[in-house]
Amino acid sequence: MRARKESGEKMHDRIRVLFLCHGNICRSPMAEFVMREAVRRAGLADRIETASAAVSREEIGNDMYPPARKKLTEKGVPFTKRAARQVTAQDLRDFDYVLIMDASNRTLLRRLCGADAEKARMLLPDRDVADPWYTGDFDATFDDVKQGCTALLAEIRGKYGI
Numbered sequence: 001m002r003a004r005k006e007s008g009e010k011m012h013d014r015i016r017v018l019f020l021c022h023g024n025i026c027r028s029p030m031a032e033f034v035m036r037e038a039v040r041r042a043g044l045a046d047r048i049e050t051a052s053a054a055v056s057r058e059e060i061g062n063d064m065y066p067p068a069r070k071k072l073t074e075k076g077v078p079f080t081k082r083a084a085r086q087v088t089a090q091d092l093r094d095f096d097y098v099l100i101m102d103a104s105n106r107t108l109l110r111r112l113c114g115a116d117a118e119k120a121r122m123l124l125p126d127r128d129v130a131d132p133w134y135t136g137d138f139d140a141t142f143d144d145v146k147q148g149c150t151a152l153l154a155e156i157r158g159k160y161g162i
Contacts, residue, residue: 024054102128123148
């Protein structure tokens with residue numbers, strides 16, 4: 001089954017998921033790798049692609065924050081070296097799902113991408129994902145990310161019958 005794009009855009013074979021947070025060094029890369037591992041374990045790595053980006057320019061080029069890497073290691077979630085990047089309007093057109101971590105991400109995304117930002121939705125529908133940059137609590141962030149990614153994978157599987 002092929003992923004459908006809105007507005008008559010081209011269809012593609014892979015379902016593309018983009019996670020966004022402020023700097024792309026904590027929450028969004030954690031979500032990218034948690035989701036990627038869940039997808040791998042479900043046998044869907046050839047069907048679902050994950051990526052992450054920032055809504056700010058503050059951390060562009062930086063790798064994931066060391067405590068975020070440490071938490072993924074503790075939880076057995078594989079990850080790779082990466083460089084933070086800023087989201088583009090093209091990303092919003094190219095990805096099937098765009099998930100933000102908190103309400104302030106939407107505000108910044110609107111400034112960057114205008115009306116296209118409306119495609120984005122919260123990873124957790126009822127609240128923000130805990131921001132460890134301020135709380136220092138990477139356990140709470142991991143739990144939030146895992147909860148959101150688990151629900152998202154179930155939604156995708158149901159929608160696409162995979």
